[in-house]
Amino acid sequence: MAAQFRLTQISDTHLARRYQPLIDNFHRVSEHIDATRPDLVLNSGDVSFDGPTSRDDLVFAKELHNALPVDCVYLPGNHDIGDNPTAVGPEPTQLPTEQSCEAFTTVLGEDRWRFEAAGWCFIGLNSLIMNTGLHGEAEQFDWLAAQLDTVLGKPVALFLHKPLYLDAPYDPEREATAIRFVPQPARRRVIEMFGKVDLRLVGSGHVHQRRDYTFELVRHIWAPSAGFIISDEKQELIGIKETGLVEYRFQPDSFEVRHVRAKGQVNVDLDMLLGKAPAN
Numbered sequence: 001m002a003a004q005f006r007l008t009q010i011s012d013t014h015l016a017r018r019y020q021p022l023i024d025n026f027h028r029v030s031e032h033i034d035a036t037r038p039d040l041v042l043n044s045g046d047v048s049f050d051g052p053t054s055r056d057d058l059v060f061a062k063e064l065h066n067a068l069p070v071d072c073v074y075l076p077g078n079h080d081i082g083d084n085p086t087a088v089g090p091e092p093t094q095l096p097t098e099q100s101c102e103a104f105t106t107v108l109g110e111d112r113w114r115f116e117a118a119g120w121c122f123i124g125l126n127s128l129i130m131n132t133g134l135h136g137e138a139e140q141f142d143w144l145a146a147q148l149d150t151v152l153g154k155p156v157a158l159f160l161h162k163p164l165y166l167d168a169p170y171d172p173e174r175e176a177t178a179i180r181f182v183p184q185p186a187r188r189r190v191i192e193m194f195g196k197v198d199l200r201l202v203g204s205g206h207v208h209q210r211r212d213y214t215f216e217l218v219r220h221i222w223a224p225s226a227g228f229i230i231s232d233e234k235q236e237l238i239g240i241k242e243t244g245l246v247e248y249r250f251q252p253d254s255f256e257v258r259h260v261r262a263k264g265q266v267n268v269d270l271d272m273l274l275g276k277a278p279a280n
């Protein structure tokens with residue numbers, strides 16, 4: 001068993017041929033990955049700008065990742081397959097469908113995975129399929145139960161696109177922010193299932209803010225977007241609004257996290273990207 005495992009998490013790249021500033025930021029991240037050569041790269045979702053309506057965005061994103069000198073794994077984001085229904089918020093404009101999930105796995109590969117390295121068990125989940133009632137949702141929970149049954153005491157790192165919660169598992173869902181987190185009741189079920197293993201780390205993306213906090217024994221890492229930030233007018237400030245990436249170094253029974261920016265990576269603002277004057 002290798003004594004250490006180096007994982008680089010990138011997130012929310014939102015790639016499409018038509019958004020050059022995001023492609024430029026991806027190239028800066030690519031250069032950083034080329035220079036640092038981790039064992040694996042994870043893109044934790046919103047890989048593409050608009051996967052559900054433009055399969056070409058998924059294809060283009062995959063082409064750019066294929067050029068990396070390191071193997072990549074992926075997890076779907078709401079901009080790749082559609083967003084979760086929630087109990088308290090309005091229905092999202094694009095719900096995941098069998099077709100959008102199929103497009104993701106066909107173009108990018110598995111939308112959930114488990115592997116072991118440096119004495120750790122790594123699990124990646126499709127958080128967007130939760131609460132949809134699609135066949136794949138139940139199938140994923142069955143698969144997860146089987147994976148957790150065979151962890152055999154190893155420390156566990158969970159990755160998914162959406163953070164599980166804001167600060168604590170019992171935080172109430174609010175209409176304005178329900179789509180920011182894994183929705184109830186799926187959230188409760190995920191937390192209960194991981195309560196049976198030695199969960200140490202939850203890594204997520206989606207919020208486009210960098211954050212690092214610990215609740216009880218679990219450290220939560222919010223990876224920033226590699227591509228763009230969202231203005232305070234459009235989204236409250238919780239962590240740090242800055243493009244970047246996250247580097248992990250796992251060793252048996254311990255891990256380190258580094259929050260870094262690639263050289264030349266810039267804070268593209270969503271309003272500027274879409275060609276709108278920033279609301280002030």
Ligand SMILES: [Fe+2]
Nearest residue numbers: 012046206208
């Ligand atoms: Fe995103």
Ligand SMILES: [Fe+2]
Nearest residue numbers: 046077078206
């Ligand atoms: Fe997202």
